[in-house]
Amino acid sequence: MCGIIGYCGHRPAVPLVLEGLKRLEYRGYDSAGLAFLQVSRLEIIRSEGKLSNLEEKVAETANTFAPISIGHTRWATHGLPVEKNAHPHKSNNGSLAIVHNGIIENFQELKDELAAKGYVFYSETDTEVLANLIADELDILLVQAHQKTFAQNSPEYVQNAQNSPLQYLELAEKAFASALKKAHGAYAVVLLSPLIPQHILAARLSAPLLMGIGIGEYFVASDVPAFLPYTRDVIFLDDREYVVISAGGYSVKNLFSAECVQKEVHHIPWDLQGAAKDGYKHFMLKEIMEQPKVLQDCLVGRLQNDSVCLPELDALPVPDSIRIIACGTSYNAGLWSQYYLEQFAKIPVTVEIASEFRYRKPILNKNELILVISQSGETADTLGALRLCREQGYPTVGICNVLGSSVAREASACLYTQAGPEISVASTKAMLSQMVVLLLLALYYGQRKQLSAPYAEILQELKALPGVLEKALPTMREKAKHFAYQYAFARSFFYLGRGTAYALALEGALKLKELSYIHAEGYATGEMKHGPIALIDPEFPSFALAFDDENFGKVRSGILEVKSRQGRVIALLQEGTSLENDDLWYIPQTKLPEFLALPAMQLFSYEMADYLGKDVDQPRNLAKSVTVE
Ligand code: AGP
Numbered sequence: 001m002c003g004i005i006g007y008c009g010h011r012p013a014v015p016l017v018l019e020g021l022k023r024l025e026y027r028g029y030d031s032a033g034l035a036f037l038q039v040s041r042l043e044i045i046r047s048e049g050k051l052s053n054l055e056e057k058v059a060e061t062a063n064t065f066a067p068i069s070i071g072h073t074r075w076a077t078h079g080l081p082v083e084k085n086a087h088p089h090k091s092n093n094g095s096l097a098i099v100h101n102g103i104i105e106n107f108q109e110l111k112d113e114l115a116a117k118g119y120v121f122y123s124e125t126d127t128e129v130l131a132n133l134i135a136d137e138l139d140i141l142l143v144q145a146h147q148k149t150f151a152q153n154s155p156e157y158v159q160n161a162q163n164s165p166l167q168y169l170e171l172a173e174k175a176f177a178s179a180l181k182k183a184h185g186a187y188a189v190v191l192l193s194p195l196i197p198q199h200i201l202a203a204r205l206s207a208p209l210l211m212g213i214g215i216g217e218y219f220v221a222s223d224v225p226a227f228l229p230y231t232r233d234v235i236f237l238d239d240r241e242y243v244v245i246s247a248g249g250y251s252v253k254n255l256f257s258a259e260c261v262q263k264e265v266h267h268i269p270w271d272l273q274g275a276a277k278d279g280y281k282h283f284m285l286k287e288i289m290e291q292p293k294v295l296q297d298c299l300v301g302r303l304q305n306d307s308v309c310l311p312e313l314d315a316l317p318v319p320d321s322i323r324i325i326a327c328g329t330s331y332n333a334g335l336w337s338q339y340y341l342e343q344f345a346k347i348p349v350t351v352e353i354a355s356e357f358r359y360r361k362p363i364l365n366k367n368e369l370i371l372v373i374s375q376s377g378e379t380a381d382t383l384g385a386l387r388l389c390r391e392q393g394y395p396t397v398g399i400c401n402v403l404g405s406s407v408a409r410e411a412s413a414c415l416y417t418q419a420g421p422e423i424s425v426a427s428t429k430a431m432l433s434q435m436v437v438l439l440l441l442a443l444y445y446g447q448r449k450q451l452s453a454p455y456a457e458i459l460q461e462l463k464a465l466p467g468v469l470e471k472a473l474p475t476m477r478e479k480a481k482h483f484a485y486q487y488a489f490a491r492s493f494f495y496l497g498r499g500t501a502y503a504l505a506l507e508g509a510l511k512l513k514e515l516s517y518i519h520a521e522g523y524a525t526g527e528m529k530h531g532p533i534a535l536i537d538p539e540f541p542s543f544a545l546a547f548d549d550e551n552f553g554k555v556r557s558g559i560l561e562v563k564s565r566q567g568r569v570i571a572l573l574q575e576g577t578s579l580e581n582d583d584l585w586y587i588p589q590t591k592l593p594e595f596l597a598l599p600a601m602q603l604f605s606y607e608m609a610d611y612l613g614k615d616v617d618q619p620r621n622l623a624k625s626v627t628v629e
Helices: 011-022 051-061 106-117 126-144 155-163 167-181 283-289 289-300 328-344 380-391 404-409 429-448 457-486 498-514 526-529 550-565 592-609
Strands: 003-006 031-038 043-046 069-076 096-105 185-192 201-204 210-213 218-220 233-236 241-246 249-254 321-326 351-354 367-372 397-402 415-416 492-497 519-524 542-546 567-572 585-587
Touching: 003 096, 003 185, 003 201, 003 241, 011 031, 011 051, 031 051, 031 096, 031 185, 043 051, 051 404, 051 429, 069 185, 096 106, 096 218, 096 328, 106 201, 106 404, 106 567, 126 167, 126 185, 126 380, 155 283, 167 201, 167 241, 210 249, 210 283, 218 241, 218 498, 241 289, 241 380, 283 457, 289 457, 321 380, 328 351, 328 367, 328 429, 328 498, 367 429, 380 397, 380 404, 397 404, 397 429, 404 415, 429 457, 429 592, 492 498, 492 526, 492 550, 498 519, 498 526, 498 542, 498 592, 519 526, 526 550, 542 550, 542 592, 550 567, 567 592, 585 592
Parallel strands: 321 351, 321 367, 367 397, 397 415, 492 519, 492 542, 542 567, 567 585
Antiparallel strands: 003 069, 003 218, 031 043, 031 069, 096 185, 185 201, 201 241, 210 218, 210 233, 241 249
């Protein structure tokens, strides 16, 4: 999704904003831009493609020490990823410019109304409509305040503003709020105007926006890395709140009442190093290789002797059923956990794709717990599903990786995965940490129901996993390289799994698709003979998971069925087992093989994508957090 940063302070703002946008690149984008005030004149510079293009343009045209600026990386929703659609967008009269993340769903209706008033539009974006809507509201207020509306950027216009900046600030805030009340949909929006040359306004509705508090400098941004070198003190805005920042301070207000809102200041525990590559070629490789530590960190504070402690949930009743709702990789983690929640906690589990669930008019059960899983905590469909259930009075639990994210703040309780910042667009360590939390949840509810189950044994396995994975990763990486180079010819891949391996197969296929752009399908091994096997040929290989469990024999038969149709197979199996296949990939023995198989498949997709020269950390068309429907 789009990246946003705004700055008021004592430093040259333009280079700081550019650096901040670079730290938001992982969110996915296809154009970029920034705005600043040069002697109260509004300057805007935008470019298509990567930030390096914007940097070149800034170097050519903007030799500025302006202490106030806003910037944006755009992930196209309305209009092609070309310069005219890049943000910031300014109003016709030049009285303001905005950057925006989200979608204004009624933008066409608003655009028609503004066009009827004589406004013209130079882009295909909903954001330009919003910019002119705010300017129109401001004009109305200025006239009402008996102020003339000066020609854009005329000396009188600016002089007048400088003579009475506070009055303009009050009117600008009113216009900002009035326009946003008319806009339906989702927005994180930041405004810069020569009328209020010391201030930036910013507001949010269903899209992430937070504020950084420095010393004599303040930031607004989509995510913490944008300003982390300057401050770790952060305020998370809630929906329908707006903030006014200047070098001298800030105030958070309610968009409807304009009353000040007291907000908690959070201190971000991790530093930029946590969001840096640490010498790895890609963020994704770093995040795969740090999974032993992630396993360790995810367990911190949650094990006491042989029992699981999840105090966040102690006040909630043990549910009669659980509804897991998520998207993408998080959905795959949820699907995987169904097995363990039903085995260890004897709680029936339904797993739903959020975008399907929220419009299906679902029938929920009495005493059902809604469990939403979201790494970013900002995925629109997952958030929409959470809100739907919360409005119906159901208890909701979020499993998130981002402190203070919307899901984390709107759920009844939140279990943080404590995986640290996941910068690569493709989710890796986040899923592994989600699986740890979900397994702990199964054990936790089993304990609360005082059921007998091999908890101590499973906990022992879980505690040993970081060391087992740490030891296995170097060999895994070599194997991944070997098979990736050998199978780079494939035009399609089946990923086959059964039992707890089935959801992993779905995830393995998703990773290969989103990283190498090779088509891949995750399938239940037992389903192959019901049709898909018709596709098998030497250019359509399979990646089969054969865990040392009750399904091993059947999985082996399934692999033989594929091989007998000239299908090539990479079989991933555990030490001590064997099957007749050329390409065998052994992982160590453990009762929780999924926690080793997942990194292996992640590495396979990573090495394939890197070998094929793909943009590993920012695959085409993908965004880190899909905050639009
Ligand atoms: C993961 O590799 C994908 N990029 C994507 O499927 C992601 O898992 C999905 O968009 C859900 O994101 P969330 O966990 O932040 O809600």
